[in-house]
Amino acid sequence: MHGDRDPRPTLEAVAAHAGVSRATVSRVVNGGRGVREELREQVRRSVELLGYVPNIAARSLVTRRTGAVAVVIAEPETRVFSDPFFAQQLRGISRELRQRDMQLLLVLIEQPKDYERIGRYLSAGHVDGALMFSLHGADPLAAMVRESGLPTVFGGRPGWPGAETESGLLYVDTDNRGGARQAVAHLRARGRRRIAVITGPLDQTSAQDRLDGYHDALAESDGAPRQATPLVAHGAFTAEGGEAAMAELLDADPEIDAVFAGSDLMASGALRTLHRRGLRVPEDVAVVGYDDLEPAAWSEPTLTTVRQDVERMGSMMAELLLRKLDLEAGDAPPAPVVTEARLIVRGSS
Amino acid sequence: MHGDRDPRPTLEAVAAHAGVSRATVSRVVNGGRGVREELREQVRRSVELLGYVPNIAARSLVTRRTGAVAVVIAEPETRVFSDPFFAQQLRGISRELRQRDMQLLLVLIEQPKDYERIGRYLSAGHVDGALMFSLHGADPLAAMVRESGLPTVFGGRPGWPGAETESGLLYVDTDNRGGARQAVAHLRARGRRRIAVITGPLDQTSAQDRLDGYHDALAESDGAPRQATPLVAHGAFTAEGGEAAMAELLDADPEIDAVFAGSDLMASGALRTLHRRGLRVPEDVAVVGYDDLEPAAWSEPTLTTVRQDVERMGSMMAELLLRKLDLEAGDAPPAPVVTEARLIVRGSS
DNA sequence: CCAACAAGTGAGAGCGCTCTCACGCCCCCC
DNA sequence: GGGGGGCGTGAGAGCGCTCTCACTTGTTGG
Structure with a gap:
C-alpha cells in the first residue's frame, strides 16, 4: 500500500x-x-x-551524525515519570530541539534487563547525545554513558558517589536548597516556632537538598528565637508517606505549629492527617509544599508551595547538550545550570 | 572529544x-x-x-525502513498532554515498540507553523508509521497523513467530518459511552432522580460520547421512574469549568441530587462548588467523575469515577500500527479497537 | 551415471548522500 | 604579460549495509 x-x-x-x-x-x-x-x-x-x-539515512551514513537526541527515563514507574512535570520538561526539550531540527527519541527503561540493550544502543552511535532523568544512586547507565563517551546532560544533579567532583559532568538542577530555605524562612517570618519537615528519599539529591535548606533556614538568625531541634520525618515523596509522616511527627511532638513537606504530594497527605486530627490549617498548623503541581492551587486550603520553572529546565538541558555537541576545539565547555526556585504563598500558611 | x-x-x-x-x-x-x-x-x-x-543508517538506506515510529501530540498545551494519562500511554507504546526493536520518535506540535514542517517530515519517509493524539476537528495533520499514505493509528476516535465512514481508518478508543452509561445507571440505582451532567468540549468525540452515555442511561427502564429532562452544563474538561458548570446547574435546579462529570478534573471543580454552597457529598448530591486520575482516590470524599486501561490503550495503538506495517498482501487489515471502561465506586456516590 | 534440483555461500552492485580534491576561471600584483 | 591566489564548480570515492544473482556443493531420481 x-x-x-x-x-x-x-x-x-x-x-x-x-x-x-x-x-x-x-x-x-x-x-x-x-x-x-x-x-x-x-x-x-x-x-x-x-x-x-x-534522506537522513544517507546523510547520517556519511556524516556520522544522526540528528537525534535520546531522552532516557529510567524506571518510568517512579514519580518523575508520572508527574505532570515530565510533560512540561519534554515540551521544553522538544522546543529547543526543533529549533535545531533535531529529533527526540524517547527511551523508557522498565526492566533491569533493558539496561544492557539501552546501553548498547546508546553507545552504538544511533543518537548524537542523551538527556537522562531520574537516575538513582549508582545507576549503571551513568557508567555506560561515561564509557561510551556519549555526550549527556542529566536532569537533576546526579547523586552517585564521586559525582560531585567529576569534571565535565553536565546537568540542570533547580535550587532545591534555596527553595526549601525560602519556604522555612517564610514559616519563621509568620511566627512559627516548631517547624517540622517531611523529606523524600534521601538517596535523591533533590530530597537531600531540600532537607539541607530546612536546616539552613532554622540556623539563620532573623531576630526571632532559634528553633533548637529539627523535627524530621520521611515521606517517600508520596501522599501516603506524607500522611504517615505527619502522624508520626504529631505523635512525637503535639506542639508542632508548621510543617514543610518536600513535595506537594506529601503535603496533601499531611493535610489529610491534620484534617483527621481536627487541626486547622493554617491556624493551628501551617503547611508548605514543594513543586507547585496543579492540584496545589485547588486543595482545601490552597497550598503554599515552591515553584520551579520546569519547562525552562527542559529547554536548558537540550541547549546544554547542543552546545556540547558543537563544541569547537578550544571553546570553553558548558557548565551545569541551577535554576531558581520561588515561593508561592497561598492559603495554607 | x-x-x-x-x-x-x-x-x-x-x-x-x-x-x-x-x-x-x-x-x-x-x-x-x-x-x-x-x-x-x-x-x-x-x-x-x-x-x-x-549501523541503522546504512541499513535503512537500503531497506527503506527506518525502524522508527513517530508519536505525534498536537497542541501539547491541552489536557491530553499534561495528563498523567499521557505518560501511561507512552509507557504502553514504548513497551510494545521495544519488543519489536523499534524507536519512538516524540513529536510535539505547538505552533500552527509547525504543522507544515511536521507534515513534510512525516511524508519524507523518516519514520515507518505514526501514532497521533488529540487531533481536534479537521486537523490538517489528518489530511497530510492520508495524502502521504503514512500508516497511522489515532488515539481516540477521530472526529473530523466523514471520519465515521472512512475505510481503513485505524484508532484505539475507550468505551466512553458505555462508561458514562454505567456511571449514570449507578447513580439511578442509588436512588438519585435528578441527575445532571457536566460535559467536556463537544468537538471531542470523548466528550460527546460520554454525554450520549448519560442520555442512554436516563432512557433505560430499570423499574425506577424516568428522569424526564436531562440537565446539561459545559465544563471544558477543566476544574474551573466544572466549578462554574456546577454553580450554573444548581442555580437552574436546586433539587439536583447527583451529578456526572465528564472528567475527574471537572468533578473536583464541582466538589468545590458543592462544598462552598454547604451541600454534603454524597448525602445531598452524589458525584461521579471520569478518568480515575490519581488524585481522585485522595479527594474529600474519595471520588467515584470511571477507569480505563490507559497503558493498554497505548500498547494496542502500537500493536495495531505494527500489524499494519507488516501486512502481507492478502492479509486481513486490522480494525479499530474500543477498550472497556469500568466504574470504580468510592465515597462520593 | 548423469541430469535436475535444493541448499548454502560469496561477489558485487547500489541505496542517497557528503566531502575531498582537482580543475577552470577571474582578478590582482609585480 | 605571466604567475599566484582566491573562488566556484564538478568528478568520484566511499560511508555500511542489503539483496540479487551466480556459483559450488550435496542430494535425489530417472
Whole structure:
C-alpha cells in the first residue's frame, strides 16, 4: 500500500533538474555557502518544485551524525515519570530541539534487563547525545554513558558517589536548597516556632537538598528565637508517606505549629492527617509544599508551595547538550545550570 | 572529544573475523535463515566478541525502513498532554515498540507553523508509521497523513467530518459511552432522580460520547421512574469549568441530587462548588467523575469515577500500527479497537 | 551415471548522500 | 604579460549495509 510508489526525488534528480552537479545541490541544501547567488536561487527553485527532502539515512551514513537526541527515563514507574512535570520538561526539550531540527527519541527503561540493550544502543552511535532523568544512586547507565563517551546532560544533579567532583559532568538542577530555605524562612517570618519537615528519599539529591535548606533556614538568625531541634520525618515523596509522616511527627511532638513537606504530594497527605486530627490549617498548623503541581492551587486550603520553572529546565538541558555537541576545539565547555526556585504563598500558611 | 576514536566494527570486520562473507554475517544478524548452524554459531561469536552493532543508517538506506515510529501530540498545551494519562500511554507504546526493536520518535506540535514542517517530515519517509493524539476537528495533520499514505493509528476516535465512514481508518478508543452509561445507571440505582451532567468540549468525540452515555442511561427502564429532562452544563474538561458548570446547574435546579462529570478534573471543580454552597457529598448530591486520575482516590470524599486501561490503550495503538506495517498482501487489515471502561465506586456516590 | 534440483555461500552492485580534491576561471600584483 | 591566489564548480570515492544473482556443493531420481 505504501512505499511501493516512491516518488521521492533524490539529490541527483534535483541536480539534473537544475542543471548543476550533485555537489552543488548538496551545498545549497546545507547552507549554500560557496555557491553563486544566482545558482543558489535556481537550485532552491528546483528543490521546491520537486519537493525534495534529504534522506537522513544517507546523510547520517556519511556524516556520522544522526540528528537525534535520546531522552532516557529510567524506571518510568517512579514519580518523575508520572508527574505532570515530565510533560512540561519534554515540551521544553522538544522546543529547543526543533529549533535545531533535531529529533527526540524517547527511551523508557522498565526492566533491569533493558539496561544492557539501552546501553548498547546508546553507545552504538544511533543518537548524537542523551538527556537522562531520574537516575538513582549508582545507576549503571551513568557508567555506560561515561564509557561510551556519549555526550549527556542529566536532569537533576546526579547523586552517585564521586559525582560531585567529576569534571565535565553536565546537568540542570533547580535550587532545591534555596527553595526549601525560602519556604522555612517564610514559616519563621509568620511566627512559627516548631517547624517540622517531611523529606523524600534521601538517596535523591533533590530530597537531600531540600532537607539541607530546612536546616539552613532554622540556623539563620532573623531576630526571632532559634528553633533548637529539627523535627524530621520521611515521606517517600508520596501522599501516603506524607500522611504517615505527619502522624508520626504529631505523635512525637503535639506542639508542632508548621510543617514543610518536600513535595506537594506529601503535603496533601499531611493535610489529610491534620484534617483527621481536627487541626486547622493554617491556624493551628501551617503547611508548605514543594513543586507547585496543579492540584496545589485547588486543595482545601490552597497550598503554599515552591515553584520551579520546569519547562525552562527542559529547554536548558537540550541547549546544554547542543552546545556540547558543537563544541569547537578550544571553546570553553558548558557548565551545569541551577535554576531558581520561588515561593508561592497561598492559603495554607 | 567524542567520535574521533570510533572503534565500531562493521559487517566487514565481523566477516573477516569469522572467516565468512559480508552477506553471511548479514544473514545471521537478520535472523540467520539459510545459514548452516555451525557457521551461524561462529558468526554469533564474532559479533559478540567484537561488540558489533548494526549501523541503522546504512541499513535503512537500503531497506527503506527506518525502524522508527513517530508519536505525534498536537497542541501539547491541552489536557491530553499534561495528563498523567499521557505518560501511561507512552509507557504502553514504548513497551510494545521495544519488543519489536523499534524507536519512538516524540513529536510535539505547538505552533500552527509547525504543522507544515511536521507534515513534510512525516511524508519524507523518516519514520515507518505514526501514532497521533488529540487531533481536534479537521486537523490538517489528518489530511497530510492520508495524502502521504503514512500508516497511522489515532488515539481516540477521530472526529473530523466523514471520519465515521472512512475505510481503513485505524484508532484505539475507550468505551466512553458505555462508561458514562454505567456511571449514570449507578447513580439511578442509588436512588438519585435528578441527575445532571457536566460535559467536556463537544468537538471531542470523548466528550460527546460520554454525554450520549448519560442520555442512554436516563432512557433505560430499570423499574425506577424516568428522569424526564436531562440537565446539561459545559465544563471544558477543566476544574474551573466544572466549578462554574456546577454553580450554573444548581442555580437552574436546586433539587439536583447527583451529578456526572465528564472528567475527574471537572468533578473536583464541582466538589468545590458543592462544598462552598454547604451541600454534603454524597448525602445531598452524589458525584461521579471520569478518568480515575490519581488524585481522585485522595479527594474529600474519595471520588467515584470511571477507569480505563490507559497503558493498554497505548500498547494496542502500537500493536495495531505494527500489524499494519507488516501486512502481507492478502492479509486481513486490522480494525479499530474500543477498550472497556469500568466504574470504580468510592465515597462520593 | 548423469541430469535436475535444493541448499548454502560469496561477489558485487547500489541505496542517497557528503566531502575531498582537482580543475577552470577571474582578478590582482609585480 | 605571466604567475599566484582566491573562488566556484564538478568528478568520484566511499560511508555500511542489503539483496540479487551466480556459483559450488550435496542430494535425489530417472
